[in-house]
Every structure is written in structure tokens, then in C-alpha cells.
Amino acid sequence: DTSLAEVNSFSPSVPISPSSMINQYKFEDEPEVRDLFITVDDPESHITAIETFITYRVVTKTSRGEFDSSEYEVRRRYQDFLWLKSKLEEAHPTLIIPPLPEKFIMKGMVERFSDEFIETRRKALHKFLNRIADHPTLTFNEDFKIFLTAQAWELSSHKKRGPGLLSRMGQTVRAVASSVRGGVKNRPEMFTEMNGYMETFSQKINVLDKIAHRIYKEEKEYFNEMKEYGPIHTLWSASEEDIADSLKGVASCIDKCCKATEKRMAGLSENLLPILHEYVLYSEILMGVLKRRDQIQSELDSKVDALANKKAEKDLFSEEIGKLEDKVECANNALKADWDRWKQNMQCDMRSTFTNVAEKNLRYYEE
Amino acid sequence: MDDCLAKKMEITVSEAEKRTGRNAMNMQETYTAYLIETRAVEAQSEGQCAPVDSLWRRYSEFELLRNYLSVTYPHIVVPPLPEKRADFVWHKLSADNMDPDFVERRRIGLENFLLRVASHPVLCQDKIFYSFLTQEGGWKEMVNETGFQLKADSRLKALNATFRVKNPDKRFTELKHYSDELQSVISHLLRVRARVADRLYGVYKVHGNYGRVFSEWSAIEKEMGDGLQSAGHHMDVYAASIDDILEEEEHYADQLKEYLFYAEALRAVCRKHELMQYDLEMAAQDLTSKKQQCEELATGTVRTFSLKGMTSKLFGQETPEQREAKIKVLEEQIQEGEEQLKTKNLEGRDFVRSAWADIERFKEQKNHDLKEALISYAVMQISMCKKGIQVWTNAKECFSKM
Numbered sequence: 223d224t225s226l227a228e229v230n231s232f233s234p235s236v237p238i239s240p241s242s243m244i245n246q247y248k249f250e251d252e253p254e255v256r257d258l259f260i261t262v263d264d265p266e267s268h269i270t271a272i273e274t275f276i277t278y279r280v281v282t283k284t285s286r287g288e289f290d291s292s293e294y295e296v297r298r299r300y301q302d303f304l305w306l307k308s309k310l311e312e313a314h315p316t317l318i319i320p321p322l323p324e325k326f327i328m329k330g331m332v333e334r335f336s337d338e339f340i341e342t343r344r345k346a347l348h349k350f351l352n353r354i355a356d357h358p359t360l361t362f363n364e365d366f367k368i369f370l371t372a373q374a375w376e377l378s379s380h381k382k383r384g385p386g387l388l389s390r391m392g393q394t395v396r397a398v399a400s401s402v403r404g405g406v407k408n409r410p411e412m413f414t415e416m417n418g419y420m421e422t423f424s425q426k427i428n429v430l431d432k433i434a435h436r437i438y439k440e441e442k443e444y445f446n447e448m449k450e451y452g453p454i455h456t457l458w459s460a461s462e463e464d465i466a467d468s469l470k471g472v473a474s475c476i477d478k479c480c481k482a483t484e485k486r487m488a489g490l491s492e493n494l495l496p497i498l499h500e501y502v503l504y505s506e507i508l509m510g511v512l513k514r515r516d517q518i519q520s521e522l523d524s525k526v527d528a529l530a531n532k533k534a535e536k537d538l539f540s541e542e543i544g545k546l547e548d549k550v551e552c553a554n555n556a557l558k559a560d561w562d563r564w565k566q567n568m569q570c571d572m573r574s575t576f577t578n579v580a581e582k583n584l585r586y587y588e589e
Numbered sequence: 590m591d592d593c594l595a596k597k598m599e600i601t602v603s604e605a606e607k608r609t610g611r612n613a614m615n616m617q618e619t620y621t622a623y624l625i626e627t628r629a630v631e632a633q634s635e636g637q638c639a640p641v642d643s644l645w646r647r648y649s650e651f652e653l654l655r656n657y658l659s660v661t662y663p664h665i666v667v668p669p670l671p672e673k674r675a676d677f678v679w680h681k682l683s684a685d686n687m688d689p690d691f692v693e694r695r696r697i698g699l700e701n702f703l704l705r706v707a708s709h710p711v712l713c714q715d716k717i718f719y720s721f722l723t724q725e726g727g728w729k730e731m732v733n734e735t736g737f738q739l740k741a742d743s744r745l746k747a748l749n750a751t752f753r754v755k756n757p758d759k760r761f762t763e764l765k766h767y768s769d770e771l772q773s774v775i776s777h778l779l780r781v782r783a784r785v786a787d788r789l790y791g792v793y794k795v796h797g798n799y800g801r802v803f804s805e806w807s808a809i810e811k812e813m814g815d816g817l818q819s820a821g822h823h824m825d826v827y828a829a830s831i832d833d834i835l836e837e838e839e840h841y842a843d844q845l846k847e848y849l850f851y852a853e854a855l856r857a858v859c860r861k862h863e864l865m866q867y868d869l870e871m872a873a874q875d876l877t878s879k880k881q882q883c884e885e886l887a888t889g890t891v892r893t894f895s896l897k898g899m900t901s902k903l904f905g906q907e908t909p910e911q912r913e914a915k916i917k918v919l920e921e922q923i924q925e926g927e928e929q930l931k932t933k934n935l936e937g938r939d940f941v942r943s944a945w946a947d948i949e950r951f952k953e954q955k956n957h958d959l960k961e962a963l964i965s966y967a968v969m970q971i972s973m974c975k976k977g978i979q980v981w982t983n984a985k986e987c988f989s990k991m
Contacts, residue, residue, distance in 0.1 A: 464960075468963045569812060572813065580981045
């Protein structure tokens with residue numbers, strides 16, 4: 223049952239505790255009732271002989287039967303999130319796995335463990351887990367459940383059990399090889415369209431990301447100049463008698479403008495910039511998903527070709543081909559459904575974030 | 590103020606034209622000439638329009654006029670000319686003297702200068718000023734014939750030279766401080782304002798990029814397309830609006846600049862007072878020492894060391910006749926000196942009185958003008974915000990339809 227989950231625009235800027243989230247949803251008329259609530263908070267730094275790293279507290283509240291308990295609290299580090307993401311990609315190659323915050327941020331020279339960096343990462347990790355929870359298929363993934371519930375030592379031993387590094391590398395090699403082969407012959411029209419769309423979308427979203435950053439930078443410089451501008455009027459008022467009050471008035475107005483500018487900038491950095499960034503990452507993810515679908519399809523196609531050439535072992539091949547055909551069909555359906563869902567979400571996110579920008583600007587000018 | 594020229598005559602600087610000609614060294618040069626139009630006010634009766642007189646003047650002739658006025662009326666705060674070269678520019682404006690925007694703003698500044706002079710109770714009655722407005726040919730010669738350059742005190746140009754004045758009028762000292770402060774604060778303000786304008790320009794213009802990208806993005810979207818496209822259009826409008834906004838602000842900057850230059854004029858009056866006072870004190874000192882000399886010669890006592898005294902001791906005393914002659918000369922000089930001192934004192938007091946009257950007039954004008962300028966600046970800011978509200982309300986609507 224892959225019904226579309228309702229679109230929720232939660233704001234992770236304020237860490238909402240799972241309990242408050244439950245209360246929030248109790249009173250809403252929703253066709254679906256959420257039964258899994260996750261928060262990521264409380265970053266803590268750990269120093270060992272070899273390394274220093276940060277762990278985050280992940281709190282889960284749930285009413286699902288598959289969970290032994292209704293509340294869980296675990297600590298996870300970035301590596302664990304990376305593991306989860308790769309497990310999900312493995313299990314569902316043609317589903318759209320939400321983006322993780324990047325390992326490092328080169329731009330802006332943010333120090334690895336600066337408070338700003340940690341907070342940005344925490345918010346992104348919170349969003350990541352919640353998007354998985356919202357996803358009709360991914361939310362029931364076994365590794366996801368283990369991630370949310372296992373103690374640290376349980377998780378490490380579970381991690382070791384999966385397909386080894388070598389086999390994962392093998393997958394990557396095959397994926398690269400198939401992309402090198404260049405395109406797929408029997409790609410359904412729908413997916414060619416998707417490819418074309420994603421190429422343009424990816425371009426545009428990257429440009430938008432740059433534009434938004436540039437605007438932020440210009441606003442910051444404007445703010446810096448304004449900070450100097452106001453006090454000059456106060457200084458001047460000290461030499462005047464008659465017009466001293468007018469000058470002081472102008473100075474205080476300029477200060478108010480400064481404060482309003484700060485608010486506007488905060489609006490950008492809390493809302494628009496992170497969302498644009500996520501969709502930049504999403505565009506990369508989607509290109510990857512499309513490639514994987516192509517790869518699955520080309521496996522089928524090459525087997526079909528082989529069959530056409532070799533008449534022998536027809537039965538064996540037929541079975542394999544049958545399986546592959548199923549695989550391809552599943553992959554395609556999964557992708558299509560997920561694609562529609564992603565587009566809806568994207569539209570909603572874009573709408574709300576740009577509307578938010580507009581509102582912030584309105585507030586700025588009103589003040 | 591009823592008989593000031595501005596009431597009797599309409600004065601405008603209506604046009605500016607590029608000219609080429611030959612300068613004093615017979616080299617070709619390009620300059621801008623400005624058309625001054627004047628029209629008598631009284632001659633206008635119902636429906637009848639008085640004839641307009643006009644002549645062309647270039648910036649250097651304005652400078653000559655102003656120099657003449659400054660020297661001839663040292664106790665008056667003479668209105669300043671607009672700047673010779675573009676200063677305090679932010680990146681969009683060019684610093685080129687031939688740039689049409691600069692020429693236009695200068696034209697307005699020159700007109701403002703003429704109106705200021707024409708509404709000044711003292712300056713408007715000057716004949717040279719009147720002929721500047723009405724007599725095209727031979728005006729330069731007329732000015733030079735007044736010999737005003739001879740009256741100009743070269744010491745005034747040496748701005749940094751200090752004269753140890755013992756008893757200046759305290760009000761002038763305070764005023765000089767004020768003019769220094771005013772100059773420094775306004776130039777600081779103008780500098781920062783130019784930087785703020787630059788930054789604001791940047792913020793608005795980058796938003797224009799949204800327009801292009803939204804439009805391109807809308808091409809691949811089905812449901813979001815319309816909203817994106819129209820939002821993009823509003824972003825373009827937003828980005829374009831800054832040009833007009835900043836142009837208006839330039840007028841505000843020009844108003845402040847006028848008072849920046851006025852501060853110099855104010856300072857000049859204070860300096861003149863200082864110099865007069867200095868001359869007075871020097872003359873008084875000179876007189877006192879001459880009187881002393883006279884006394885010494887008469888009584889034969891040497892109270893102060895003098896080379897003459899030493900040489901006379903070494904080489905013998907003077908004859909009584911010589912001494913008598915010297916005393917006579919000194920007494921004449923003393924009399925002259927006392928007359929001069931009396932005149933200087935009178936002049937000094939006259940200067941202080943008339944200068945202070947003009948300064949009071951100037952203070953009122955300054956307070957009035959600056960208050961108005963600040964108000965107009967506030968109005969500009971409000972209008973800018975109103976435009977912003979309009980654009981973003983529209984954009985918000987488009988976004989919410991995405």
C-alpha cells in the first residue's frame with residue numbers, strides 16, 4: 223500500500239519534541255495519522271585518542287506494533303547516518319532517498335566543529351530522518367528501525383553483517399560501467415522525459431542556490447555599511463542645536479532599518495538557503511536514481527539480447543529474464559510513484575519557502 | 590527682503606552645451622557652457638509674457654564671480670559653487686566631468702548658486718553680479734578692472750598657517766570649530782551614504798537574476814510554471830526600481846554637499862576675522878614699541894636691549910640733534926600709528942558686527958534647509974519601502990499560486 227503520505231512542512235529550526243508533535247497531529251483532520259515521531263537534538267562532542275566526533279541524540283516515539291517499545295533514545299554520529307543512507311539505497315535502488323548534509327562545507331570556511339556548522343547539520347539530519355519516516359515505503363525499512371532503536375554496540379555489530387565493502391564496490395563499478403555504455407536502448411519515454419527534466423532542473427536549482435547566496439552576501443555588506451551610517455547622524459547632532467532632534471531621529475530610524483535587515487537575512491539563512499541546498503542535493507540523488515533504473519533495465523536488455531543469440535539454456539535464461547522483467551517493472555513503478563510524490567513535495571517546499579521569502583521582505587519593508 | 594533681486598527677476602540656468610575652443614595657451618579644449626535666462630517679474634501683466642534675456646557662461650566665469658564676491662564682501666558667508674569634479678561617487682555614477690548626469694546636476698547647482706546670491710540682501714545689489722546675469726561681452730574685463738585681486742589677502746589661501754591671535758572674538762573661534770566639525774561630519778556622511786547606495790544597488794540587482802532563472806525553470810514545470818513566471822516578472826520590476834530610487838537620493842546628497850561647501854565659506858569669514866584681529870594686534874604692538882623707543886630716547890634710559898643702544902655705547906653717544914631728529918620721526922610715526930589703530934579698531938568692530946548679522950541669517954537658512962532635506966530623505970525612504978511592499982505582495986501572491 224503505497225499511499226501518499228500527507229505533506230507536512232515541519233520546521234526543524236525549533237527542535238520539536240516527539241510528544242509535542244503527537245499533540246500537534248492529534249487535533250488535525252488528516253486522512254493518515256502519523257505514528258512515528260523523530261527528533262534529532264543535543265549535539266555532544268566526544269574526544270578519543272584517535273579522533274574527535276559529534277553524536278546527536280535521536281528520540282523516537284511510536285505507536286507501531288513492530289516496535290517493542292513506544293519510546294527510544296539513542297545517540298548516533300554522522301557515520302551512522304551515512305550507513306543508513308547507503309543501506310536504503312541498496313534496498314531500494316529506484317526510490318528517492320532524501321539527502322544527507324554534506325561531510326564538509328568548503329565555501330565560507332566554516333570550521334568543522336563550529337556551533338553554526340553543527341546546528342545546520344543537526345537540522346538537516348532531523349529533516350533526513352523525518353522524510354524517511356514520511357515515505358510510504360522507506361518508513362518500514364528494517365535497517366531504519368534498527369537505526370532508530372539499537373544501542374550503540376548493537377548497531378555496530380549489525381553494521382558488520384551486511385554485504386562487505388568489496389561487494390559494494392562491485393556494485394559501484396557495475397553502475398559506472400553501465401553509464402559509460404551510454405544510454406539505454408529501450409528506455410520508456412517517461413524516463414527519458416524525467417532525465418530531460420532533471421537535467422534542466424538541476425541546472426536551474428544550482429543557479430538559484432548561487433543567486434540566493436549572493437543576495438545574502440550583498441545584504442550582509444549592506445547591513446555592515448548601515449551600521450556605520452546611523453551613528454554619524456548622532457555624532458552630527460552633537461554639534462547642532464536646532465536640527466539636533468531631527469538628526470537623532472534619522473539615526474534611530476537607520477538603526478531600526480539595520481535590525482529589520484538582520485531579520486530579513488535570518489529569514490534567508492534559516493529558510494530559503496537550506497531548502498535550495500537540499501534540492502541541489504536532491505537533483506544529484508535523482509540523477510543517480512535514474513541511472514540505477516537504467517542500469518537495471520540494461521541488465522535485462524543484455525540478457526534478452528544474449529537469449530536472442532544463444533538458443534541453448536533457453537529455460538534457464540527465460541527464468542532469469544522473467545525475474546529481471548519483474549525487477550524492471552518494480553523498479554519503474556517504484557520510481558514513478560516516488561517521482562510523483564517528490565514533485566509534489568518539491569512544489570510544496572518551493573511554494574512555501576518562496577512565499578516565506580516574500581513575507582520576510584514584506585515585514586522588512588513594513589518595519 | 591522685498592528689494593532683493595530674486596523677487597524682481599526670474600533666473601534660470603536652463604541649458605548646458607558642450608563647446609570647443611582655444612584656451613589661453615592656444616590649445617584646443619572642450620568645456621561646457623551654461624545658458625542663463627533672466628526675465629523681469631514686474632513686466633508680467635495678465636497674459637503678457639516678458640521677454641527672456643539670455644547669455645552663455647562657463648564654469649570658470651562662475652568661479653571668477655564668486656572670487657570677486659568673496660573678496661569684496663569678506664564679512665558675508667558667500668554661497669558656494671557646485672563641485673568642480675565629481676566627488677563621493679558610488680560605482681554606478683561616473684566621475685567624468687563630461688558625463689551627462691554630472692553636467693545636469695551641475696546645471697541645477699549653478700542655478701541654485703545664482704538664486705542664493707540673488708536672494709541675499711547684500712549680495713543681490715552688487716553691480717558686477719547684475720552684469721554677470723545680463724551683460725555677455727566685456728564682463729570679465731569689468732571684473733578685473735575693479736582690481737579686486739589686489740584686495741585679496743594671500744594669507745587666506747594658506748589654510749594651515751596659524752596666527753597667534755591673543756584676543757579673538759570667542760564667538761568666531763567657536764564658529765570656526767563648528768565649521769570644521771560640520772565639514773568633517775558631512776563628508777563622512779556622504780562617503781558612507783555612497784557606500785550604502787552601492788550595496789543597496791547590489792541587493793536589488795541580484796534579485797533580477799531570479800527573473801531569468803524563474804522563467805527558464807517555468808518552462809519545464811506544468812503546475813508551478815505560471816506562478817514562477819509571473820513571480821519572475823515581479824523580481825525584474827524590483828531590480829529595475831532601484832535606479833530611480835538612487836537617482837532621487839543623489840539630489841539629497843547634493844543638498845548636503847552644498848552645506849559641506851558652505852562650511853568652507855563660513856570658515857573663510859572666521860579666518861578673515863582672525864587676520865583682521867592679528868593685524869590689529871600687530872599694529873598695537875608696533876605702536877607700543879615705538880612709544881617705548883621714543884620714551885627711551887627722550888629720557889636717555891635704556892630699558893630694553895637694542896642694537897642701537899649697544900652700538901651707541903660702543904661707538905659713542907649720538908649728538909642731541911640726531912636724537913631730536915629721531916624723536917621727531919618717531920612721534921610722527923606714533924601719530925600715524927594711532928590713527929591707523931583707531932581705524933583698524935573701527936573696521937574690526939564693524940566687521941564683527943556685520944559678519945555676525947550675516948552669520949545669524951545663515952544659521953537660520955541652514956537649519957531650515959537641512960531640516961527640509963532630512964524630511965525629504967525620510968519621504969524618499971518611505972516611498973522606497975512602499976514600492977518594496979507592492980512588489981513583494983505581488984510576488985507573494987504568485988508564489989502562493991505555485
